[in-house]
Amino acid sequence: MDLEVVTVGSELLLGFTIDRNTADIGRLLAPAGCNVVRSTSVPDEEEAIRNAVLDGLHRTGMVVITGGLGPTADDITKKVVAGIFDAPLELDSDYLEKLERRFAKLGRGPMPSVNRCQAEVPSGATTLRNPRGTAPGLWLEGKIGTAIMLPGVPVEMRGLMEGEVLPRLREMMFTGNSPDRVTKSCTLRTTGISESQLAENLSAVEPLPRSVTLSYLPGVDGVDLRLTIKSAAGDEAAEALDRAKAILLPTLCDRFYGIAPIALSEVLIDKLRDARMRMAVAESCTGGMIGARLTEIPGASDVFAGGVICYENTSKVRDLGVPSSVLDEYGAVSEAVVLAMAKGVCRRFGVDAGVAVTGIAGPEGGTSEKPVGTVWLAARLGSETRVARRWVPGKRSEVRKRSAQGALDLIRTMLAGD
């Protein structure tokens, strides 16, 4: 089944907000056999919303709309879509009561009167329960097609998609005329190798099954390779993807670390857990990013002990035992210092595994000998330590992200080598 997405909000086009909803909706729908064939962002303006929703309904008969359902005056989606379907707004007194109970429970005083309009729904619409917010989702069907309206706040949108919209779509597909064909996809994640080098390596191997499309998705943390098969029977799709994977994996060697959406930090935590090891971090220019990435993963406490953010040199000496003489002789961004940091943090936390990063993230602080982007990474596993020097092009945020990813990858490859 094909459908379109329309995201509403002037902030998306003025650039104050990044539209994460389109990607979330696509990721939730694809495994259910629904393809988002186009996504459109429009400002909070009646004509723009109306045109985009009508275009989408004409092309596919089904549009998921996010945004513009809030309690404030710039939220006009409901009114505009009600107009398209010729379904006047009516007060849903059951919903109003629920809303008032919700505010009473939060204990923040009586419900602000602006929220009352959120209980108005287009005539004939189904109200979709939104446990995380005050705007209900709305499902509206008519001769022209189906419009599904969801709040723009990502966590509310996602909750409604999972709890209300997906079950209804699945039911439609089983009972309706939509063929039982699915779009499947599988993404191989790599890091530390360029897009063109990957393409060159892959050009030397046998061709992938014809039904499978390969896309390169480069990002700061590495290049993802996405394999997609569209509108195939379930078994056939899975087999074709498996064949394609078997062709690709040998060319990726140790640059492949997992199947999306797994993060490198999660791969590493799993490996450490298997090896019954615990880990600590010593972070200078990354300032806590590596610890933050590791602790994103539920259950990180099985393997992650903690770390030292040794942003100032005093902390490198006091907390990690880096000798002052080494700092003086080689400078904070040096092989000798990063080695001492990795050893020191393992000693302090009494763990077998550790990573350390020191670098010049910029924009200030570079010299001709050590320009901005110079980074030293170290990883320690048992009594072995590996060290790597990187020169990372780009801005401060890019230098820091690539350094964090590089450090995690350094210890991952050490663990894989065992």
Next chain:
Amino acid sequence: MDLEVVTVGSELLLGFTIDRNTADIGRLLAPAGCNVVRSTSVPDEEEAIRNAVLDGLHRTGMVVITGGLGPTADDITKKVVAGIFDAPLELDSDYLEKLERRFAKLGRGPMPSVNRCQAEVPSGATTLRNPRGTAPGLWLEGKIGTAIMLPGVPVEMRGLMEGEVLPRLREMMFTGNSPDRVTKSCTLRTTGISESQLAENLSAVEPLPRSVTLSYLPGVDGVDLRLTIKSAAGDEAAEALDRAKAILLPTLCDRFYGIAPIALSEVLIDKLRDARMRMAVAESCTGGMIGARLTEIPGASDVFAGGVICYENTSKVRDLGVPSSVLDEYGAVSEAVVLAMAKGVCRRFGVDAGVAVTGIAGPEGGTSEKPVGTVWLAARLGSETRVARRWVPGKRSEVRKRSAQGALDLIRTMLAGD
């Protein structure tokens, strides 16, 4: 001047990549008086790209297209747009030479042959220099309008917009018939207050100037209030925005912390620098996120000393001096422990300012007394310590983000109170 954006990539609709380019383009163009009136995402498919670009050209006469210019087989944007403009692809030998020199300089061996197609450009197109990558930008004009093609990699796209596209657009607007009117906007950032409470507070004050639109942009870190004025003369726009700000600010009290794009961490660093204070962090459930946020800001080293990621309890005792008896009696997530963490990290780093966080981020680890989402925050300034208990609804990532923001805000309000 109005224009549309088309972002190309199946990964955007399947949800493997979030489209950040639309927001970036909007943010870069608005101050120059160019309005993005619609943005469309389409898959890497000839017909979809062709239709979206043609629709945009018909509506506004100018389309900025990102993505699909890479060296691999799924990159077809250039071919499709060349077809629309009836401009066959030709080899640009100057560009090919530049590309070969670039590869030689990187020292990664000879240029992969797949990159050669990147030197093919539509007949009559202007090549736009891309110092960060191998695909040039392309500017193509014809009877049907103007198409500007840019690579999809965000850092390359941004570099081309700033270095090549904006100067050309500004020149067009000064020499062409476009009126010298601008869209200006200003975003007031708040944290720790809900959207509906803000709306209720604002409903009690005098109305904003009629030309100014107010939008509420709620997010995990707080609610942004965006004021926009469209197509006004420069002076008039600035005055109207100033009047609107003067009306809003008193209703926001200490929940307002700055004008976007400033981050709360940057506001805090500026305040600490003014107060000649240095700061450290003690992070349990946030695992380094607060340190990472502070060190995102260039020049953070003026005020940020470092910190301890005390994920395991052993580290809270050893590195921060939290008494074991207090941990045993009250548990790691308690007022007594967070207070001891804040004091301990200030003592260890010898600084006047510190924040500490301990909480249950989930999904495991909650109890009936301390459910998932229970968080204790502390901030210390000189000899004063403030502590706050929060119950944060939501998933692990949301609990962590709100905790980090809450801790930064706690010490910001202490500094503002002086």
